[in-house]
Amino acid sequence: ALASVLKYGEGLLDANGIDVAPALASLSGNTASLRPAPSAPASSGRVPLFSEISRAYITVRREGGAPRTELQTLELRRKTWIDVIGDRPVDQYRPSDAQTYVNRMQFWPANVTKRMTAIPGDTSDWNTNDILRDNASLNEKPMKKKTMSDGYLANIKTMMRFGMGDYDYRDPIGSLRIRWPKTYGESSPREGIDDDVLNNLFAA
Numbered sequence: 001a002l003a004s005v006l007k008y009g010e011g012l013l014d015a016n017g018i019d020v021a022p023a024l025a026s027l028s029g030n031t032a033s034l035r036p037a038p039s040a041p042a043s044s045g046r047v048p049l050f051s052e053i054s055r056a057y058i059t060v061r062r063e064g065g066a067p068r069t070e071l072q073t074l075e076l077r078r079k080t081w082i083d084v085i086g087d088r089p090v091d092q093y094r095p096s097d098a099q100t101y102v103n104r105m106q107f108w109p110a111n112v113t114k115r116m117t118a119i120p121g122d123t124s125d126w127n128t129n130d131i132l133r134d135n136a137s138l139n140e141k142p143m144k145k146k147t148m149s150d151g152y153l154a155n156i157k158t159m160m161r162f163g164m165g166d167y168d169y170r171d172p173i174g175s176l177r178i179r180w181p182k183t184y185g186e187s188s189p190r191e192g193i194d195d196d197v198l199n200n201l202f203a204a
Contacts, residue, residue, distance in 0.1 A: 083128035109140035
């Protein structure tokens, strides 16, 4: 049951789990932190905070045998939402929060997930807002629209919906139609294989 999983609490996964803090310090540099997004106090109602629901979801994925790289990706995306939008009881989010998230994340550098394992050490104090501000001039190439839509935002939606059955709340984001900032690049279409190449391949 979800409630039993929530006992893992708000910290990182245990010694058998994942360190979410690999190597983003190089992106944020030595700049001062932005004021963090406001966090709600511990939920006084029966609906858990996003941090709790998402922790429970990641724990279930870990116990189900998800690979370490997938867990790291989920941890990263979870943190970006909390940093940018704030930590609230899940039923207190609105579709407009997803649009705000997309708007602010347009400056998120591409391939951050790959970079987070590149440098050893504890960089758990990195803040999403620092990285977004540092890349506002797009010195680093931003992520693609598909990465945000099918990756970050899709994962956030899945985490939010994870407790709907146990806690009986509405889908917080629903079927919001996102207005995409032009900063997000379109993915390059894959080139098809020329017919002559295929004919020669099967004739061999």
